[in-house]
Amino acid sequence: MDISQILNELGEDRELYFNAVSPPIMQTSNFAFKKVADLRRAFQDEMKGYLYSRGLNPTVDILRKKLAALDGAEDCLVFNNGAAAIFAGIFANIKSGDHIVSVQKPYTWVQRMFDVILPRFGVTVTYIPGTEIDQWKNATLDNTTFYYLESPNSWDFALQPLEEVAAFAKTKNITTLIDNSYCTPLYQQPIAMGIDMVMQTATKYISGHSDTLGGVLCGTHAMMKKIFDSEYLNIGSGIQPFNAWLLIRGLRTLTARIERITKSTAAVVQYVKQHPKVEAVLFPLDETFPQYELAKKQMKGACGLCTLILRTPDMESIVRFCESLQHIMMAVSWGGHESLVIPKCAGLQPEEFDPANPEHRYVRLYVGLEEPAYLINDLEQALAVM
Secondary structure, eight states: OOHHHHHHTTTOOGGGGTTOSSOOOOOOSBOOOSOHHHHHHHHHOGGGSOSBTTSOOHHHHHHHHHHHHHHTOSEEEEESSHHHHHHHHHHTTOOTTOEEEEESSOOHHHHHIIIIIGGGGTOEEEEEOOSSHHHHHHHOOTTEEEEEEESSOSSSOOOOOHHHHHHHHHHTTOEEEEEOTTTHHHHOOGGGGTOSEEEEETTTTTTOSSSOOOEEEEEOHHHHHHHIIIIIHHHTOBOOHHHHHHHHHHHHTHHHHHHHHHHHHHHHHHHHHTOTTEEEEEOTTSTTSTTHHHHHHHOSOOTTEEEEEEOOSSHHHHHHHHHHOSSSEEOSOOOSSSOEEEEGGGGSOGGGOOTTSGGGGEEEEEOOSSOHHHHHHHHHHHHHHO
């Protein structure tokens, strides 16, 4: 299906709502029935109709159809945030005594689930770099039932060989889930490579305006039904109609925003690469990236996120650089209209800082929708006072 059709038409039955170009927000908690038989059928399977907006809602359904199509998936569930989507996707597919293999240093709330919550239920986790297929094979035990991937991750952008991991997992009946937030479905299609479930934080590029949260989980209809009937309904973490409407609005301009961000990022990366106070730049589609060939194979593009490794012996210089930026804000997340930085040392105490460790000198940069020259000038003056 053409992407323009997905973003502008799919799921939108305009004749049902007065031919309005923008779909309505069905801001309702409840749905009424005239026949007891209809109510009975709704009780029997909430995923086949509208009963209560904790489950399905017409505005949310428009968004579900679009997001599933973008990922090349049969179906989709949309959550209040990405952490909820990952939690549901994993929790619905494990049991006591199971073993999970995960990439090392995963998203904060995934690691909290793996290290704090799941051990209470007898589930163990092994962390691996994940950049080579043999690492996955060697970490797999007889009771391994789940693989968790992030490709690329959101700091050093390490990739996993998705086709190889997915193919091996299928031989062992292991369920796979990937966080695809970095690439979006426009630049990477993990389901086409054999991954079972794809998650992305709609908070980022899908929204594009930094004004709502959302988490997307795509896969087969059978898998989404399984999650819907258990974790989705029980936890009550489904997205609300107004937030779904904001994400539909964001989808309208997704391709235009991604194209602009990609072009601007290329210009900014070329600038910082040559700056004497920048030791290196990590960016998956730059020729210096360690997994550049794999990135070219798996990804169509790399959007707006890169990491600068500043050349400095002390934390104070990194702090001075970040606090001297006049237009690029310091904040978590990415994917909105505004450019952002976040220094890795914000998670360290001053006495923990080790200049010999390149990670301690990481500053992650997100390039938003501003003019490249505007951002480069801001980086230039902040690097000058660093």
